[in-house]
């Protein structure tokens with residue numbers, strides 16, 4: 001069964017092959033398509049969304065398919081206490097493919113374990129948002145033809161932003177140099193940096209102000225303060241980084257400014273008319289990217305992924321301690337730990353297979 005919970009199973013060749021499939025989908029949008037006729041996409045959105053849900057629905061409609069779902073978990077049986085596993089078993093009867101967004105990390109993985117149809121992670125807590133990373137990288141690839149050796153600055157709330165985590169992993173895999181730019185309280189989590197270094201061969205540069213690095217960047221990826229996940233004392237960081245025309249004065253003429261959107265106050269409106277502002281084009285790419293993804297996961301020729309093996313997983317009784325991990329809330333789940341492969345001679349490091357938290 002093919003699911004997209006993270007991009008870990010896609011190597012660089014596969015991701016680039018996927019980008020060509022997205023180009024095909026752009027053409028299909030104007031001429032129309034029946035590739036997914038009589039197929040149904042379920043959108044299960046337990047958290048707010050505009051772009052992700054609507055662009056998934058639009059993608060399925062453009063492919064000639066149909067959609068059903070909810071975007072208010074209070075209107076589903078979750079409000080009555082139904083588990084994620086049982087919800088997955090039910091929805092499998094009604095749809096051919098599922099996209100889920102949830103406030104607990106690992107929810108999409110649990111759904112995939114209990115579903116007989118493909119499951120796509122539409123964002124799980126601050127953990128991952130793989131389809132947004134595909135959109136981000138596809139946008140860069142269209143402009144530059146390759147991701148390799150580009151200096152990609154990821155700026156803002158790197159601690160709680162799932163899009164930043166997924167982008168960092170995939171950009172590193174495609175050979176980019178990462179620059180992490182954030183207030184010190186909002187730096188990349190240790191678990192993400194560990195994976196970047198040990199699994200993806202990256203050596204991210206970390207700075208606290210954009211001014212130090214702006215002139216070196218090929219891509220500036222900004223995200224908003226993830227205030228819904230921020231502990232109270234950190235709420236005061238609101239407004240601590242704002243990118244405007246002044247900030248990018250020293251930037252390269254062909255810099256690409258990206259943002260997964262929505263923006264709040266971190267990206268000034270005066271940037272919108274700058275030719276380097278690429279974020280609205282980026283959001284437009286959401287539909288063809290998700291069309292190609294749906295076609296791939298439904299194994300519609302010729303849009304098929306070759307998924308490569310990922311890390312080995314060990315089951316034992318030690319439960320993850322991350323309060324936002326799905327395993328803490330869904331008691332029937334057995335803990336599973338990915339065995340990260342550090343360089344020889346060092347101690348084995350395990351990371352929760354649901355939420356990525358390192359086990360210490």
Ligand code: NCD
Pocket residue numbers: 051052123129132162163223224260261262
């Ligand atoms: C992002 C998300 O949901 O993580 N939005 C999106 O899907 N484009 C980014 C965000 O909410 O900040």
